Amino acid sequence: MADYDAIVIGAGHNGLTAATLLQRAGLSTLCLESKLYAGGMASTVELFDGFKFEIAGSVQIPTSATVSKELGLDDLPTVDLDVMSVSLRGVGDDPLVYYTDPIKLMTHIEVHGAEAVNGMAGLMAWCKAPTRALGRFDAGKPPKTLDEMYACATNEFERSTITDLLFGSVTDVLDRYLPDKEKHGALRGMLALLAVNTTYRGPATPGTAAALAYGFAVPDENALLVKKLRGGIGALTSHLQDVFTSNGGELRLRSKVDEIVVADERVTGVRLDDGTTVTAPVVVSAIAPDLTITRLVDGAAVPADIKERFSRVDHRGSYLQMHFALDGIPEFAPPYELLNDPDMQSNIGIFSTPEELQQQWEDCRRGIVPADPAIALQIPSVNDPGLAPPGKHAASAFSLWFPPADARSGDSREETQSSYGEMKVEMGRRVIDKITRLAPNFESLIIRHTTFTPKHMGTMFGAPGGDYCHGLIHPDQIGINRPGPKGYVGQPIPIDGLYLASAGCHGGPGITFIPGYNAAQAVLAEKA
Numbered sequence: 463m464a465d466y467d468a469i470v471i472g473a474g475h476n477g478l479t480a481a482t483l484l485q486r487a488g489l490s491t492l493c494l495e496s497k498l499y500a501g502g503m504a505s506t507v508e509l510f511d512g513f514k515f516e517i518a519g520s521v522q523i524p525t526s527a528t529v530s531k532e533l534g535l536d537d538l539p540t541v542d543l544d545v546m547s548v549s550l551r552g553v554g555d556d557p558l559v560y561y562t563d564p565i566k567l568m569t570h571i572e573v574h575g576a577e578a579v580n581g582m583a584g585l586m587a588w589c590k591a592p593t594r595a596l597g598r599f600d601a602g603k604p605p606k607t608l609d610e611m612y613a614c615a616t617n618e619f620e621r622s623t624i625t626d627l628l629f630g631s632v633t634d635v636l637d638r639y640l641p642d643k644e645k646h647g648a649l650r651g652m653l654a655l656l657a658v659n660t661t662y663r664g665p666a667t668p669g670t671a672a673a674l675a676y677g678f679a680v681p682d683e684n685a686l687l688v689k690k691l692r693g694g695i696g697a698l699t700s701h702l703q704d705v706f707t708s709n710g711g712e713l714r715l716r717s718k719v720d721e722i723v724v725a726d727e728r729v730t731g732v733r734l735d736d737g738t739t740v741t742a743p744v745v746v747s748a749i750a751p752d753l754t755i756t757r758l759v760d761g762a763a764v765p766a767d768i769k770e771r772f773s774r775v776d777h778r779g780s781y782l783q784m785h786f787a788l789d790g791i792p793e794f795a796p797p798y799e800l801l802n803d804p805d806m807q808s809n810i811g812i813f814s815t816p817e818e819l820q821q822q823w824e825d826c827r828r829g830i831v832p833a834d835p836a837i838a839l840q841i842p843s844v845n846d847p848g849l850a851p852p853g854k855h856a857a858s859a860f861s862l863w864f865p866p867a868d869a870r871s872g873d874s875r876e877e878t879q880s881s882y883g884e885m886k887v888e889m890g891r892r893v894i895d896k897i898t899r900l901a902p903n904f905e906s907l908i909i910r911h912t913t914f915t916p917k918h919m920g921t922m923f924g925a926p927g928g929d930y931c932h933g934l935i936h937p938d939q940i941g942i943n944r945p946g947p948k949g950y951v952g953q954p955i956p957i958d959g960l961y962l963a964s965a966g967c968h969g970g971p972g973i974t975f976i977p978g979y980n981a982a983q984a985v986l987a988e989k990a
């Protein structure tokens with residue numbers, strides 16, 4: 463008799479989703495997490511005394527209504543914002559304000575020109591068929607073949623958008639809908655960053671339109687807006703953890719899985735790094751699929767061609783994430799005084815144009831840190847005061863591009879290590895300098911700060927290359943070229959009882975719950 467009916471490896475939001483659904487369906491389920499806390503990259507963590515940070519993911523993107531309902535996400539307290547974000551370039555340009563009220567938003571965008579309104583409407587129409595083809599929010603459905611992707615188009619225009627999705631670039635699409643590089647610089651920059659943060663490619667690189675469609679996609683017309691959770695994004699995963707354990711599920715923290723044990727082509731359980739073994743006929747791995755197949759499963763249990771395919775996944779994470787404990791609120795100088803209104807401070811994008819982002823990416827490939835990096839700055843404590851002590855603030859900044867390991871120069875390991883550290887300091891400095899150019903007291907307000915590179919994120923969460931997508935959104939890593947719960951469509955993993963559930967699976971990165979949901983559905987369908 464096995465110890466449990468099912469074991470889930472990893473308590474990120476996908477692992478917790480799978481564990482919750484399995485436990486609720488009556489399978490006694492154990493969820494094993496290597497860290498001290500559950501939530502993975504969707505966690506709120508007190509990094510400094512009294513200062514809490516959304517350590518990675520910070521906004522809940524529009525979520526599938528089916529999944530939201532099943533997981534009870536709709537009733538979680540949110541931070542109601544009048545302004546979701548403000549985009550600017552920081553060169554004296556007019557900020558673009560994303561009001562949550564659609565009428566207010568359209569009225570404001572009109573100030574930036576009727577072409578901006580028409581361009582955004584055009585982009586939304588462009589994105590419809592690619593959204594269906596990608597199936598990012600499709601609960602319980604398999605990834606699509608190329609033919610099935612084209613079949614999502616209802617007319618010739620939509621067929622052309624599927625061709626864009628597969629072969630086009632971000633700039634191809636932006637040049638079509640928002641061609642004014644100056645007037646729409648911030649908007650183009652925001653959209654370009656939204657896209658390429660899930661790639662290791664500049665926005666002019668063919669194939670990046672897939673990431674634009676991916677970032678711009680929403681489940682349906684009723685779910686357009688992103689959400690901020692009260693208490694930070696960790697409120698989502700704390701909720702899942704509560705539902706899982708209150709239904710009798712068992713979560714074990716500080717429990718790193720070293721091996722998925724397989725005998726006679728079926729899983730029998732897992733071995734932990736302390737040498738203990740736990741048995742179950744079902745193992746759901748909610749860590750990166752390639753790590754699962756090439757490292758955790760005994761090599762002899764996986765055919766060489768499948769193993770080789772998984773070993774080719776591109777994981778070149780190339781971002782920097784900084785967290786700041788601030789002694790007060792930054793004060794923005796003219797012409798950006800508008801940002802001193804607390805309503806405007808939740809999410810400030812200081813973007814580079816797509817052309818600048820392209821150049822910065824090309825430099826990054828040669829190991830050069832951008833001189834003027836694009837930054838997404840958040841000060842969530844402005845609207846959610848529990849995240850920082852009274853009068854203080856917790857801020858986070860996300861920035862591109864930080865050169866990944868293979869882009870750095872240096873022959874010896876020692877030299878590479880030191881250049882890595884130097885680049886981290888250099889890029890961190892540039893992020894602080896850039897924010898301080900707009901808000902002159904920013905640097906003096908910093909009580910403490912920390913900088914996470916992809917390497918740190920990789921160590922913290924076991925994500926290869928620090929890649930939070932667990933497989934970047936390149937056209938050769940979407941659709942049937944992204945695994946589902948049983949591996950790649952047409953080349954399933956021949957191990958009974960083994961399922962894949964992380965962001966590296968179909969459904970993909972972001973806090974969508976879809977890969978975890980799909981894995982649980984696959985387990986339950988096979989049990990039925």
Ligand SMILES: Cc1cc2nc3c(=O)[nH]c(=O)nc-3n(C[C@H](O)[C@H](O)[C@H](O)COP(=O)(O)OP(=O)(O)OC[C@H]3O[C@@H](n4cnc5c(N)ncnc54)[C@H](O)[C@@H]3O)c2cc1C
Pocket residue numbers: 471472473474475476477494495496497500501502503504517518519520521522523717718719720748749783860919922923924925930931932963964965966970971972973974
């Ligand atoms: C800086 C940053 C900003 C982001 N911003 C957003 C955002 O605003 N909105 C959004 O939707 N997405 C965002 N993302 C992406 C999003 O956070 C991730 O794609 C998503 O959280 C991944 O979820 P997951 O459950 O698949 O994996 P993870 O969250 O990585 O969970 C995997 C878990 O498995 C554990 N683990 C690993 N190896 C083992 C092992 N051997 N044994 C046991 N446990 C193990 C890890 O500790 C981790 O807890 C961001 C990511 C980053 C890094």
